[in-house]
Amino acid sequence: MSRSEPLEVFEPLESSDLVRVGAYELVARLGAGGMGKVYLSHTPAGRPIAIKVIRPEFADDPEFRRRFRQEAAAAQRVHGLFTAPVIDSDTEGAEPWLATAFVPGPTLASAVARHGPLPLSTVLLLAAGMAEALQAIHAASIVHRDLKPSNVLLASDGPRVIDFGIARAADAMSLTDTGVTVGTPAYMSPEQAAGRGLGPAADVFALGQVVAYATTGTPAHGDGSSHAVLYRIVHEDPDLDAVPEALLPLLQRSLAKDPRDRPSPAEVVAMCRAASQDGTLRRSEDWLPHPIAGDLTRHHVTLAQPASGHPPTAPLSPPPAHQSPTVSAARLGATPPSPTPANPWPPQPPAQPASHPHANYPHGGAPGMTVPGGTVPAQRRRNKGVLVAAGVVGALLLAAGGCAALLNTVNHTAADKGAASGRDSSPAKHPKPASYPRVQLPDGYHLEFAGDPRQPKDSNYDDLYYICDFSGCYVGSYDTKLVLLNTTQHGSLNTCRTATRYTNRIGQKQLSRGSQICVRTAAGHIALLTYEGASADASPSRYVTFDAKVWRNAVNPN
Structure with a gap:
């Protein structure tokens, strides 16, 4: 009723x-x-x-x-x-x-x-x-x-x-810090439940x-x-x-x-x-x-x-039925309160x-986030771990309390932490490059140039991600500046420092073997990516391959 x-x-x-x-x-x-x-x-x-x-x-x-x-x-x-x-x-x-x-x-x-x-x-x-x-x-x-x-x-x-x-x-x-879980189990995809890239x-x-x-x-x-x-x-x-x-x-x-x-x-x-x-x-x-x-x-x-900028003292009530909707x-x-089916x-x-x-999942917080047993503790460890869903059956059954399938901590190196917080030192005039041949970046993963880009991450989308969706496949980033070099430009540290045709998304169709992309991260790192190709249609996963050269702390952080 x-x-x-x-x-x-x-x-x-x-x-x-x-x-x-x-x-x-x-x-x-x-x-x-x-x-x-x-x-x-x-x-x-x-x-x-x-x-x-x-x-x-x-x-x-x-x-x-x-x-x-x-x-x-x-x-x-x-x-x-x-x-x-x-x-x-x-x-x-x-x-x-x-x-x-x-x-x-x-x-x-x-x-x-x-x-x-x-x-x-x-x-x-x-x-x-x-x-x-x-x-x-x-x-x-x-x-x-x-x-x-x-x-x-x-x-x-x-x-x-x-x-x-x-x-x-x-x-x-971090789940261990706050008691918060991310995602609503009944609506998670299998890859989200299993802790894979989304x-x-x-x-x-x-x-x-x-x-x-x-x-x-x-x-x-x-x-x-x-x-x-x-x-x-x-x-x-x-x-x-x-x-x-x-x-x-x-x-x-x-x-x-x-x-x-x-x-x-x-x-x-x-x-x-x-x-x-x-x-x-x-x-x-x-x-x-x-x-x-x-x-x-x-x-x-x-x-x-409310009068005089003070909170109202009585609950807000609906207007009379004859008033127009607002x-x-x-x-x-x-x-919402727990409703009862009617008509x-x-x-x-x-x-x-x-x-x-x-x-068990209040709608007032972040998407799908709940605090078992009460509010988020005011004091917690300052952990830089990143929470991703982990869903293999053993993890589901072994973790105590909460949503055990949701815990998988990715530890960052000291360099990662410095990059994330923007506390890098002044840029070096002539930093030595680090070379990483044939870096394979799968669909839904990203590279972090403060660490080892040969190990793609699936915890977030920095510094450079690769995604395939209904509009096609592309590389991009939220806060990294990308420049697709033209055929007359020679890829170098100086070129990447001075190029300003910034974008945050480059379609895979724009790339051919040998195409070069300058990457300038918010933390001040510069990478030169040389496109080597993409996965075959018959491959069990989608990915692109780059040769990467990274100059760390090459420019001032954003």
């Missing part, structure tokens, strides 16, 4: 809350979680926005802050009709924050839990919208890493994918799980303990018995174990069109079932500013068990 209380909670500011960040006055608190607190605010022109303020203990970590700076900049390049755009940020202040557009509508998790699975026509529009969102996100060289029902908002004009700007920054925090195909797998949840009320590999779910994702086929036949081709391909067998987001859209009754997708204002559409009119908040409470990081279109949808995945 229907709940009488508001679907979403807007809490008044407390004495411990901030009242302003940057140019924005905070009106109410939307939620809190493992990574920070989320507040309601407005632009100077009155547009409602959501602001996520990062916890001080995260902000104090140099590696987290470095990645957060990169991710925030990349997220602001995402422009899609089905994303909640990042409109502003402060990555340098004592309390870094990220502001996004405030989108009207409940989360998919809240809607399905309250009303039951969605009809096929809605699911096809939902899947196509999420796929278009992933196209925009991937085009900005971002892998979402935590696409799940609580990160999809249902607005009157279509879905919105949120929380795509800080997932990689969350990887910087590419855009991991988001397509998550999309398939979200579509299964939307149409059946549960992910395709079921619910239960993290260990059991991750084991099924890595080793067992998805359970698609309850999925409508029209969706089977999409889910069978999207949930393939091998990332290379999954469709691109563009192919997902085409498959959704093919599965529709007339072969087209036409989104109208009534694309959502009536019970959910009715919920939209109840997702209002009072937008009155903004929704379902927001980046907002934590389901399939009679009596299956009740969510106590171990439902969303019961």
Whole structure:
């Protein structure tokens, strides 16, 4: 039956809350979680926005802050009709924050839990919208890493994918330091669960799980303990018995174990069109079932500013029913109350068990991050380890507590630490180069020139990454300057020091054997890469091969 209380909670500011960040006055608190607190605010022109303020203990970590700076900049390049755009940020202040557009509508998790699975026509529009969102996100060289029902908002004009700007920054925090886990097990891809490199195909797998949840009320590999779910994702086929036949081709391909067998987001859209009754997708204002559409009119908040800059003393309440809609409470990081199914279109949808995945993962923090047993400890070791998901069965069963499949620490050398923190010494006038012949860089991995580039890393995307997605294969970086030398230029330290035709992405189609790329890292290292070729079509993995020459501390750090 229907709940009488508001679907979403807007809490008044407390004495411990901030009242302003940057140019924005905070009106109410939307939620809190493992990574920070989320507040309601407005632009100077009155547009409602959501602001996520990062916890001080995260902000104090140099590696987290470095990645957060990169991710925030990349997220602001995402422009899609089905994303909640990042409109502003402060990555340098004592309390870094990220502001996004405030989108009207409940989360998919809240809607399905309250009303039951969605009809096929809605699911096809939902899947196509999420796929278009992933196209925009991937085009900005971002892998979402935590696409799940609580990160999809249902607005009157279509879905919105949120929380795509800080997932990689969350990887910087050590599980042993904070008790935080990264990723939501039920929506992880097999390669994420097994601790392998992540590419855009991991988001397509998550999309398939979200579509299964939307149409059946549960992910395709079921619910239960993290260990059991991750084991099924890595080793067992998805359970698609309850999925409508029209969706089977999409889910069978999207949930393939091998990332290379999954469709691109563009192919997902085409498959959704093919599965529709007339072969087209036409989104109208009534694309959502009536019970959910009715919920939209109840997702209002009072937008009155607190008097004299002080927190309000009473909870914010919805406006009277006769007032026009303003903004929704379902927001980046907002934590909805546990809803009760009401007016389901399939009679009596299956009740969510106590171990439902969303019961233990608050929506107020970073993507998929939870703090077992309480809040993040204020004091922790300053560990530069990088958290990646590790999912072999032995690791799943041996680690105690928490999500044991998520722990694999990559130790950095002292040189790596210096490069990450920007504390390199003054550049040498004539540094001696180090040569590394035939460095092979696999899809989804990156090179770090402060250390040994012959050992590609999969923990993040610095200093130079290689990715293949729906748009092709390319090398790139978030904060490294790249210059593709022309045939008249001789690759040398002096050439790479003086060349200024900077880019952050070079397509593999632009390269031929002997092509040279100057790489200038934020830490002040210079590398000259000579392209030697790429993997054959029959190869079990995609990779490119470079001869690398590295001059460390050759220029001033950025």
